[in-house]
Amino acid sequence: MSRQMVRPGGRSARVQASVHAAVRELASEVGRDALTVPLVARRAGVTPSTIYRRWGDLQELLSDVAVERLRPDTAPEDHGDLASDLTAWAEQFLDEMASPTGRAYVRDALLGDPDGGNAGQCSAYAAEQIGILLARATERGESTPDVETVVDRVVAPLMYRILFRPDGLDASYAGRLVAGILGRDGR
Amino acid sequence: MSRQMVRPGGRSARVQASVHAAVRELASEVGRDALTVPLVARRAGVTPSTIYRRWGDLQELLSDVAVERLRPDTAPEDHGDLASDLTAWAEQFLDEMASPTGRAYVRDALLGDPDGGNAGQCSAYAAEQIGILLARATERGESTPDVETVVDRVVAPLMYRILFRPDGLDASYAGRLVAGILGRDGR
DNA sequence: CATCCTAAAGCCAAGCATTTGCGTCTACGG
DNA sequence: CCGTAGACGCAAATGCTTGGCTTTAGGATG
Numbered sequence: 001m002s003r004q005m006v007r008p009g010g011r012s013a014r015v016q017a018s019v020h021a022a023v024r025e026l027a028s029e030v031g032r033d034a035l036t037v038p039l040v041a042r043r044a045g046v047t048p049s050t051i052y053r054r055w056g057d058l059q060e061l062l063s064d065v066a067v068e069r070l071r072p073d074t075a076p077e078d079h080g081d082l083a084s085d086l087t088a089w090a091e092q093f094l095d096e097m098a099s100p101t102g103r104a105y106v107r108d109a110l111l112g113d114p115d116g117g118n119a120g121q122c123s124a125y126a127a128e129q130i131g132i133l134l135a136r137a138t139e140r141g142e143s144t145p146d147v148e149t150v151v152d153r154v155v156a157p158l159m160y161r162i163l164f165r166p167d168g169l170d171a172s173y174a175g176r177l178v179a180g181i182l183g184r185d186g187r
Numbered sequence: 188m189s190r191q192m193v194r195p196g197g198r199s200a201r202v203q204a205s206v207h208a209a210v211r212e213l214a215s216e217v218g219r220d221a222l223t224v225p226l227v228a229r230r231a232g233v234t235p236s237t238i239y240r241r242w243g244d245l246q247e248l249l250s251d252v253a254v255e256r257l258r259p260d261t262a263p264e265d266h267g268d269l270a271s272d273l274t275a276w277a278e279q280f281l282d283e284m285a286s287p288t289g290r291a292y293v294r295d296a297l298l299g300d301p302d303g304g305n306a307g308q309c310s311a312y313a314a315e316q317i318g319i320l321l322a323r324a325t326e327r328g329e330s331t332p333d334v335e336t337v338v339d340r341v342v343a344p345l346m347y348r349i350l351f352r353p354d355g356l357d358a359s360y361a362g363r364l365v366a367g368i369l370g371r372d373g374r
Numbered sequence: 375c376a377t378c379c380t381a382a383a384g385c386c387a388a389g390c391a392t393t394t395g396c397g398t399c400t401a402c403g404g
Numbered sequence: 405c406c407g408t409a410g411a412c413g414c415a416a417a418t419g420c421t422t423g424g425c426t427t428t429a430g431g432a433t434g
Contacts, residue, residue, distance in 0.1 A: 010430055012382065038420070050383055052421065111298050116353050123351040152344040152364070159351075160343035164310040166303050177339070197401050199411065225391065234413050239392065241411085 018044040019051060023065045032104060035062070059112030066108035067118045076129050082137035082144060083182050089133060090154050090174035093126070098162050098169050106162065126155050145181055153181040205231040206238060210252045219291055222249070246299030253295035254305045263316050269324035269331060270369050276320060277341050277361035280313070285349050285356050293349065313342050332368055340368040 022044035026035055037058050041048040055061040076089045096102045109118050127147055134144045145153075154177045161169055209231035213222055224245050228235040242248040263276045283289045296305050314334055321331045332340075341364045348356055 011428085012430095015383075036420075047384055048420080049385080049422080053382080057421090107297065110294065110350060119351045123347075151347070153340070156347035157339040157343040160310075160338070160346050163297060163350075164306045164346070166307075198399090199401085202412080223391070235392080236394085236414080237412055244392090 015044070015046055015050065016054075019046060019061070020065055020068065023061065024069075032062075037061075057112070059108070060114075061112070062108040063110075063112035063118045066105040067121050070105055070109060070122050070125060072125055072129055075132055078136065081140070082133065082142050083178065085133045085136065086130075086150070086154070086178045086182070087175050089129060090158065090178050091171045093155070094158050094162075094169065094171065094174045097158070098166070103162060103166065106159075123151075123155075127151060130155070150181065154178060202231070202233055202237065203241075206233060206248070207252055207255065210248065211256075219249075224248075244299070246295070247301075248299070249295040250297075250299030250305045253292040254308050257292055257296060257309050257312060259312055259316055262319055265323065268327070269320065269329050270365065272320045272323065273317075273337070273341070273365045273369070274362050276316060277345065277365050278358045280342070281345050281349075281356065281358065281361045284345070285353070290349060290353065293346075310338075310342075314338060317342070337368065341365060 019040060022040045023035065026040060026043055030039075035058065037051050038048045040058075040061070041051050044051075051061060055064065076085065076092075079085050079088055097106060106122070109122055113119050130147050130150045134147060134150070137144045154174075157177055158174060161173075206227060209227045210222065213227060213230055217226075222245065224238050225235045227245075227248070228238050231238075238248060242251065263272065263279075266272050266275055284293055293309070296309050300306050317334050317337050321334060321337070324331045341361070344364055345356075345361060348360075
């Protein structure tokens, strides 16, 4: 799990917020690769040892920030039927994740993550969004595959190619994956 | 691409070999997390600045070593038909990659890989092995899906779950993925 | 409301890792 | 066999990381 299970108010919370903010600001000012713990600490108005103690190292801190930025801020749009919903969602997912900055976030999230909690969180975000789409479809009376199937057939191929083969990805690929799962059956 | 496109003989090659060997030895002696550049350099009989200049940092070096160890050393076994071949291959793949050390290698390969060349190499290894299985099946007269389909439907889900949801993976999951792709059609 | 208790932050210094400039050497090409 | 460019060793300077100890802020208790 993220280390951020601290007391929800008070100084700890302020420190965390200011450190996270410092990371985001500096990342856009000097570039992600130029970040260092002392640099972030200075901007956040905190001593480096505070960061080392709470996060362990720069990678774990970046991982936490990345997960935060990968959290969907809004429920997926409703397009009236499952095929359109899923296609639109997959295209947007690909769009966000395949961009250089998106890939950097995904990599950061995976990277500084000894116990796998942050990566699991990312996966849970996607599963949650898909769950919403499927629930909507069920309410409409459409027959739907289950979440795990959509993860295997849509999310996993997208993420695999984003991570391992960043070339030659476009929106039509996302569309084909969705068509493949809805075309014949739900399996 | 890997930085190892150096002059194929002579001192450069010797340095690379001895550094790679030092990483492997030390990783098994003191553990992967205890590796540092100076430590590796001493064991390799090289100065740290040589490693920094050639590889940039520890992560890129580990990435190179990881890719090397992820290269399949042998063609997949022949079980007589495509279903058995693919199932056996997928189970072995899962077994190797889902182990703690396998996951560490995959993560290292992805991690210290600015240009994506090393990750692409890993993916190419898997595709190559699958290509062999499919070519065999075609020779036997079986009808086969194409490599990209197998990557999407078998490799990607396995890798996605290894990276993002390390829990609850077992050999039967690999089997189900293969069954899903061969069951009805090749799509 | 005053007081205590504890987790978290600050501070400082020692220990390493990383970077960099410069001189030297070794492999490859003529 | 010689010239040259790339790669390595060396060492100094810089900056990151860690551990011990002290201080502070927040929550809990009476």
